[in-house]
Amino acid sequence: MPIVFEDVDYVYDPETPWQTTALRDVSLRIEDGEFVGIVGPTGSGKSTLVQHLNGILKPTCGRVRVDDIEVGADRGRMKELRQKVGLVFQYPEHQLFEETVRDDIAFGPKNIGLSEDEVQRRVRWACRAVDLDEQILDRSPFELSGGQMRRAAIAGVLAMKCRVLVMDEPTAGLDPRGRANMLDQMRRLHSGGMTIIMVSHGIDDIAQIADRVIVMNEGSIGMQGTTREIFRRYEDLQALSLQVPRTAQIMRRLREAGIPVPVDVLTINEAADALAEVLRGKNCGAEEHNHRSVHSR
Amino acid sequence: MPETPLIEMRGVSYSYRRGEAAEVAALQDIDLQICPGEFVAVVGANGSGKSTLAKLMNALLLPTEGEVSVSGLSTLQEEYRWDIRRKVGMVFQNPDNQLVSTTVEEEVAFGLENIGIPTDEMRQIVPEMLGDVGMGSHLRDEPHNLSGGQKQRVAIAAVLSMAPDCLVMDEATSMLDPQGRADVLDVTRRLCRERGLAVIWISHFMEEAAEADRIVVLNRGAVAADAAPRHLFAGAVELEDMGLDTPAVTQLAGEMRSRGFSIPAGITETDELVRAICQLYLKT
Ligand SMILES: Nc1ncnc2c1ncn2[C@@H]1O[C@H](COP(=O)(O)OP(=O)(O)OP(=O)(O)O)[C@@H](O)[C@H]1O
Ligand SMILES: Nc1ncnc2c1ncn2[C@@H]1O[C@H](COP(=O)(O)OP(=O)(O)OP(=O)(O)O)[C@@H](O)[C@H]1O
Ligand SMILES: [Mg+2]
Ligand SMILES: [Mg+2]
Secondary structure (H helix, E strand, O other): EEEEEEEEEEEEEEOOOEEEEEEEEEEEEEEEOOEEEEOOOOOOOHHHHHOOOOOOOOOOEEEEEOOEEOOOHHHHHHEEEEHHEEEEEOHHEEEOOOOHHHHHHHHHHHOOOOOOHHHHHHHHHHHOOOOHHHHHHOOHHHHHHHHHHHHHHHHHHHHHOOOOOEEEEOOOOOOOOHHHHHHHHHHHHHHOEEEEEEEOOOOHHHHHHOOEEEEEEEOEEEEEEOOOOOOOOOOOOOOOOOOOOOHHHHHHHHOOOOOOOOOOOOOOOHHHHHHHHHHHHHHOOOOOOHHHHHOOO | OOOOOEEEEEEEEEEEEOOOOOOOOEEEEEEEEOOOEEEEEEEOOOOOOHHHHHHOOOOOOOOOOEEEEEEEEOOOOOHHHHHHHEEEEEOOOOHOOOOOOOOOOHHHHHHHOHHHHHHHHHHHHHHHHHOOOHHHHOOOOOOHOOHHHHHHHHHHHHHOOOOOOOOEEEOOOOOOOOOHHHHHHHHHHHHHHHHEEEEEEOOOOOHHHOOOOOEEEEEEEEEEEOOOOOHHHHHOOOHHHOOOOHHHHHHHHHHHHHOOOOOOOOOOOOOHHHHHHHHHHOOO
């Protein structure tokens, strides 16, 4: 069953001088098995939005439903909700708290009453999934580098094997290989049927992986659509401090220089294929096979 | 005459939990010089030692071997530490570690006060500095109640308010939207050019590193390369083996080469790729 927001407002510190309306009249629907990217400028309400999904925040007005659980209203079902929806926080430090990395990753699985064997199996699986060196499992989570901490925090949530995975900036702080691996891992989980919601300023990451994109702006949904539709809207995105993917930016520059390439590409491979087609169409591609053997690495 | 380095590291090693069973050798035998006005990017895989290197530069960590000096003052000498921390400003990976005041404006005022700016002048400068990072409407907010990116913006303004000689940015823009990221990079580059600020820019984004004068690559606690971006991205160093990659434009150029097109190696800027493609396209 889907995730549904109906006319949701969220206000921090209501009725104080610091009152901040972080969400305003948000309605949306996410179907089972979707991969949704959420983007938007600093302070637009992305983290506030996703913290409703596992009940950390409850709507000030309106309703949030995950399957048949109403967030905030069905108080007795919070534990069930947290088993369904795993949330990775924007800063991993907000998530880690145990004495060792191993205990931290094991915390969730233990808490839902899995056997010690199964718990350890999950810990090992989760470490491999995020490429976390097993050597550091016995260290304190606060004695890690930034990227290692991020991996540990993600591993802890993955180990729960929730049906819905919500990640707030999961690739921030990961090195390029780690980022690529993390995206591959998410792709695998998604093709296994998991619903994934990913908040990110990494437009290139979202472009590669999401089916659909929601753009937040000042607490409301500014735009939504398929990934290609959204990342075609160059000017609209710029007006929101956002951008099209880097490859699409390069294609725009080529087009401005008179090369008739499509500009709505999402990945480097797509760009290279499209560009190659244009060049071959004008016969400047040379004989592919001879060149391939000479030039390929 | 060679310029005197602002930061000099000689034979520096650092281990966490030294002497314990759990010792972690984070850096080994680093020799590095940073001059005033230089913009140096530091890249490397997770755990390669970048943040450790940063903390050695402003005496938050002291070398277990070797010596770090800032304008000739060794970080090992306690009497210099206050001076060193004023000269070398640092924005941490997680801004929670440095935001200490109860309001956003105090965070910046604190820095100004430290360098002796009079109160009436401060009243004018504080909103200006926060406006520059897009936080002009949050002066009275509590720093810990801000969004992830808002915290980073405040941390950056707070460090700049101390007018440091050297700015160490440890993934300081990782939570900013694309425009915010570009703005901070621009401001930093301007200060570098106009005021001779030395900048250490730690990042996992090769596009950002490509804009530096020099890129230092760390691999397992050692300097694996220290070279100009063009040299590095032309394939002189096996970046992929070290968990890294190249800018998108360099990758696209590579993809075109492997599809049989003659595009020169070492392209790091979009203009260069556009020129190379136009040449191919217009040849026929
Ligand atoms: N704990 C809090 N108390 C009060 N206000 C808050 C709190 N957390 C966030 N806000 C405010 O709510 C608004 C939305 O914040 P939110 O964290 O949802 O933004 P975001 O889109 O995740 O931004 P970022 O990209 O910077 O992470 C901002 O104006 C922010 O200052
Ligand atoms: N407080 C600490 N105690 C023990 N070991 C630590 C501590 N902080 C970092 N380390 C270890 O030191 C090594 C270098 O860490 P450092 O934080 O310098 O890496 P980094 O290059 O900044 O990585 P990242 O890209 O993940 O931020 C890593 O192996 C890390 O696990
Ligand atoms: Mg956020
Ligand atoms: Mg680091």
